[in-house]
Amino acid sequence: SNFIISNEIEQLYDVDRNCAVRGVQFRTWLKNFNEIEIGRIADHSPKKVRVYIHGHLTQRVGSDIRDATFKCSPAIDAIVLANWTTAKALPRYNYDTIRMNVEFASKCVAVKLYLLDRNGTIDYELVGHGMGAHIAGMTARIFKIHSKRVIKAITGLDPVGRVFNDHKSLSLQCTDSRVVSVIHTNTAVYGSKHKICENDLYPNGGERQPDCENVLERDICSHRKARQIYIEKLCDDEPKNVVDHKKILPRFVLCIDISGSMKGERIKMAKKAAVDLISQLPSNFHLGISTFGTYSQQVYPLTELVNEENRKQLILAVSQLSAEGWTNIGAGLRESREMLLKSLNIEGCTTIILLSDGEDNYNPLATKREVEKLKAKCIRIVGVAIGKEAASILEEIAAQTEGSVFDVESTENVELFAKFRRSLFDSVEVNLKPDERPINLPEKIVALESEETKSIAYFIDTSVGVNTSFSAISGNWDKLNAILTSPSNSSYTLRDPINIYGFQQLEKRMDIDRAEAGKWTITLHNVAPDSYRKRRDLSKNLAALISVRTFPKDNKNKEAIRLDARLSNHTLEYPNQIFVFAELRMGHYPIIKANVYATVENLNQTISLYDNGAFPDQYADDGIYAASILKLNRVGRHSVKVTARNDNETKIVFNSINYLDESWNNCSTVNCNASGNFERETNVGSLKLLSYEGQQLIPINSVNDLRVIASGEKKRQVTLVWTVPGSLAFNIYPTHFDLRVFTNGTDFEKQFKIDENHIVSGTYDYSGSLPEASKKITIQMPKKVWDAGYVSDGNQPYFKLAFALKSYRNETSSAISNLAN
Structure with missing residues (x-):
C-alpha cells in the first residue's frame, strides 16, 4: 500500500515537472505583498489560499486582483496567479486547439495544489475568468480525485460559451465546489448563455456592459468587465458595475x-x-x-x-x-x-x-x-x-x-x-x-501673405455629407474672403452664420444639407486693400482656421467611417505612461492598415498609433490602434487629438471581430475591400504633466510578440522575431536584451542565458535596430539545453522549449516578455 502511494506521488511530481516545461507558471504573493516561489508556500503555513486562473482573452493579470484580495479579504493568506498558456504570444492561435489543452491545464493546477498541501491544511478558493472558469471547475474535480477533498469555493467570471456549452464534462458545474458563484457579462459573444447555478449574476442584463461604448471593443470590454465587477464585489456588496447603468x-x-x-x-x-x-x-x-x-x-x-x-x-x-x-x-x-x-x-x-x-x-x-x-x-x-x-x-x-x-x-x-x-x-x-456624434475632418491652419491665395482641399467620402458645415475662423475678415467649391464646380461664399447680438463675427460658414461626395475646396484670398498696401504696415501673415463637420448619410447599405479615441489617463506621472487608443471602423466592421496618429498640440509632438499586436496594442489588424505617451516636452496641460487617413493598403474587413476565431480578419478567406479616400479627426481631451521628476526612470516597454518562426534539429538552431520596444516619437531607445531559454521552473534569472557566442545571425544588442521595427536573430542551442526540450508524455514524446527576454535601456530593464514556444 505504501509503495502504491509513493509511486502515485512520484507520478504526480513527474506531471508537475512536465507542466513547468510546457509553460504552466505560478506566481505567488503573501499577505505582506512579498512574492515567493510557489514551492515555498508551505513554509509560511497559510490557512486560506486564493488561486486566480486567467482565460484565453484575459492573459494579462495585473496587481488589481492581488491588491483587492488582500485589502478586502483579510482571511486570505496568499494568492496564486496561474498562467496556463502562452497564447499571449500567438493572439490568433486556434481556439479549439487551446480548448484541447484545458484538461492538461486543469491537471497541472490541480496537481500543483495537491502537492503543495498533501496534509489538507489549506482551504483553496478558485477564481477563473473566461476559459479559466472552466479550468477552475475541472481543477476542482481532479483535485478531489487525488486529495479526497472538495475545493471550498469557485467564482466563474464570464465563463466562455463556445464549445463548452455543448461539452458539460469540460465546463464549470454548480457541483464542483461547496459554493459556486458565476458572473455573466457578455452572453452576446464570448460568455456562456447557459445558467450554471441558480444564483448566477447578470450585471446590466449580462449581454453587454453599458459603459463599454466603443463599438469594436464592446464585446471584449464586456467580457473583461467581469474581473472589474468581481474586484468591486470583494469590497462592496453593491458594486457600481453590477447596478444597471442609467441612460x-x-x-x-x-x-x-x-x-x-x-x-x-x-x-x-x-x-x-x-x-x-x-x-x-x-x-x-x-x-x-x-x-x-x-x-x-x-x-x-x-x-x-x-x-x-x-x-x-x-x-x-x-x-x-x-x-x-x-x-x-x-x-x-x-x-x-x-x-x-x-x-x-x-x-x-x-x-x-x-x-x-x-x-x-x-x-x-x-x-x-x-x-x-x-x-x-x-x-x-x-x-x-x-x-x-x-x-x-x-x-x-x-x-x-x-x-x-x-x-x-x-x-x-x-x-x-x-x-x-x-x-x-x-x-x-x-x-x-x-x-x-458628428464626424469631424482634420482642422487646418492657413497663413497668407499680402495678396496671396491658397486653396485647402477636403474629401467628403460617400458615407457622409448630411448637414455638412464648412467653417473658417479668422480675425481678419476685412482683408480676407473665402470661396467654397464643390466637386461639380458649384461655388459658395462663406458667410456670417447668425446674428451674434453685437459680437464681432470671427466665423464664416457655409452649411450644405447634402454635400456631394468628392473633393471640396476652400479658397482663401488676402484682398489687402490699396490703402493698407500703400502704408506698408500691413501684417504680412493673415491666418484662418478651417474645419469641416458632417453627419452620415441615411444609407442602409453603407455605414459611416468613424474614428473614436480615448486616453487611458489624463495625468502623466513619470515613470508611468499614458496609452492612446483609437477605434477606426465602418459600422461594426474594422478598418485596418490605416495611417493613424496622435498630436499633442502646442508641443509639436506627433505619435504614430499601430494596430500590429505590439505593446500597447493587443491584437493585430482588429481596427483598434494604440500608442504610448512616454514623456512630454513641457510641464502643464496639453490637448491631444487623433487623426486617421487612408493609406494605399487600408482595407475594411467585412466581418465582426471574434478573437476566438483565428481567421476572422484573414483577408484571404473573408471579404476585405479597399477603404477609398477618407480623413477623420477627434479631440480626446487634455493630459497634464505634473513635473519632470522621474523622467530618467522611464522604462522600456516589455515585448509581447516574441515568437519562434523556424527551428532546425540537425544544427540545433532556432530563429526568433519580435518588435523592438521603445519609441521613435519620444527618443526612447533600447540598448540590449537578455534572452533566456526556459527548461525548468519559472524564475527568469535561473534559466539558461543566451550570449553572443550562441548567435548565428543578427546582433546580441539593439544596435542598428529602431524602435517599432522588427528584430530577428538565429541562435544555436547547446546540446544539453536542446536535449532538455524533449518531453516524454506517455506514448507521445514531443519537443518543446520556451523563450523569454527582457529589454534594457542602459541599466533599466523592462518586464519579462511573453513566453514563445
Missing part, C-alpha cells in the same frame, strides 16, 4: 467661471463660443446656464431647445455676463446640480460643462464634497480648462465623475475663440453615443 440624457448645464481673472478677452471669447454652441445644438437637447464667482447664480433654467425663441433667450442671457469676484467652483457645481435635478422627470445621467480659468480659491473642501454628491446622482463633469492657471483639480474631479477635460490655451484672441468653440462642442459630443 445618458442630452441635458447639460453650462457652468461658466465669471471670477475676476476671466475679465477681458477670456470672458468675451467664452461668450462667443457659448453663443455658437447654443445656436447649433440639436433641438432635442436641454441646456441651462449657471455662473460662479464668489457666489453662484442660475442665469437661465434648463430649457429644451425646441425653437429659435429658446435659443435667442439663452444667447441674450449669455451676452450680458460680466466677470468679477473669487473662484468658487463648489458653488457653481452645487447650483448646476440643483438645476439638473429640478428638471429631471425621468431616470438618467446628465452633464455639467465646467468652464474655469483659475484655482479654486474660495472653498476647495466644499468642491470635493460636491463632487461626491454629483457622483451619487450620476452627473458627469466635463471640464474646459482656460489658460495655464486653470484649476489643477479639474482632471481629478472630472475623472471621479467619469468625465474628461479639454484645454483652452492661447495668447491670440482668434485662436482662443477657436479653441473655446471646439472645446464646448467636444464637451457635448463626448457624452453622446459613438454613432450619434
